[in-house]
Amino acid sequence: MKLLYFAWVRERIGLAEEEIDPPAGVATVGELVAWLTQRGEGYAYAFENPKIIRAAIDRNHVRADASIAAASEIAFFPPMTGG
Amino acid sequence: MRRVMTTTIRLQREAFDVGAEAALLTRGRTDIGAVVTFTGLCRADESGEPIAALKLEHYPDMAEAEIARHVEEARARWPLLGVTVIHRYGRIEPGEVIVLVVTASSHRDAAFAAASFLMDYLKTRAPFWKQVEKASGKIWVDAKATDDAAAERWSASPPRREAAK
Numbered sequence: 213m214k215l216l217y218f219a220w221v222r223e224r225i226g227l228a229e230e231e232i233d234p235p236a237g238v239a240t241v242g243e244l245v246a247w248l249t250q251r252g253e254g255y256a257y258a259f260e261n262p263k264i265i266r267a268a269i270d271r272n273h274v275r276a277d278a279s280i281a282a283a284s285e286i287a288f289f290p291p292m293t294g295g
Numbered sequence: 296m297r298r299v300m301t302t303t304i305r306l307q308r309e310a311f312d313v314g315a316e317a318a319l320l321t322r323g324r325t326d327i328g329a330v331v332t333f334t335g336l337c338r339a340d341e342s343g344e345p346i347a348a349l350k351l352e353h354y355p356d357m358a359e360a361e362i363a364r365h366v367e368e369a370r371a372r373w374p375l376l377g378v379t380v381i382h383r384y385g386r387i388e389p390g391e392v393i394v395l396v397v398t399a400s401s402h403r404d405a406a407f408a409a410a411s412f413l414m415d416y417l418k419t420r421a422p423f424w425k426q427v428e429k430a431s432g433k434i435w436v437d438a439k440a441t442d443d444a445a446a447e448r449w450s451a452s453p454p455r456r457e458a459a460k
Contacts, residue, residue: 219352219424220435271357273420287354287422291438294351294358294382294423295335295394295414 213280215248217258218289221265224258234280241267242276244286258288266291299326300370301377301399304362306355308385310392317397320377327376329403331410333396339389341436347428351384351393354422358382365416369398372412373405380413382423412449419446 216229238247242262249259259265267274268287280286301320317332337349366378377399387393394417398409417423425436 216354218354218422219426268354268357268422271354271360273361287357289354289422290424290435292419292422293425293436293438294353294421295418295442 213283214285216285216287218287220290221258221288225254239279239281240276241269241274241278241280241286244280245276245288264291265289298374298376299324300375301379302363302366303379303381304359304366305381306353306358307381307383310383311381311395313392313395316379316381316395320379320397320399324376326401327399328401329406330377330397330399331403331406333394333410333414334392335394335414337387337389337391337393341427341429341434344429344431346389348389349387349393350426350428350433351387352424352426353382353384357422361421362417365413365420368416369409369412373400373409375400375405375409378409378413380417382417382421384423415442415446415449418442 213232214229215232217225217227222228234244234247238244245259245262245265248255266289269278269280269283270285313332313334317330321327321330339345362380366380369375369378375398379395379397381395383393396410396413398406398413400406419442426433427436
């Protein structure tokens with residue numbers, strides 16, 4: 213699946229997007245965040261406060277308990293500040 | 296009478312003419328009795344410090360889809376005859392327009408409420424992020440709890456379906 217990162221999440225990780233293949237035990241958005249956190253310093257910094265990180269699956273807002281089974285694009289970003 | 300609803304949603308880098316966009320919504324129509332326009336502008340300060348400019352990052356496909364979903368919800372709640380939402384991205388300097396919301400209806404109550412509803416959701420649900428350029432460096436703007444509270448108040452009143460088209 214494709215992951216997208218925006219704003220300071222993107223800056224901290226150092227990537228705008230990447231393709232990943234998480235292990236079978238990673239079933240939800242929250243579990244994916246936990247798995248990503250272990251991938252390196254940048255990830256750990258980006259997700260240091262996972263409660264404030266927002267996620268979207270295929271361009272729809274989702275919560276941490278959402279299943280990633282059918283996802284093709286998952287985005288992580290800070291709380292939005294548009295308008 | 297059949298109600299014609301015109302929807303325009305645009306995300307763009309370029310500046311635009313707010314008056315022309317509002318006029319476009321009512322051109323050639325005699326059923327619209329009320330138009331509310333909200334224009335969001337870039338201020339020259341952020342948290343008491345002067346800024347040189349804003350940079351708006353966005354998630355293009357989702358931003359458009361999310362705005363469209365909220366326009367649909369506004370239509371379900373109020374008898375609207377037209378909605379225009381234009382949101383800029385990229386570098387924006389103080390005094391320039393960031394966002395425009397125009398709502399049209401037969402009467403003012405629906406137009407005012409729908410404009411307010413759409414802005415509250417744009418602030419908290421549309422995937423845009425502001426970064427300010429200050430003398431001290433580039434800083435991402437923090438989300439405001441007051442914006443969340445403003446969006447929350449609409450959850451208390453469930454969508455009202457239109458009786459007839």
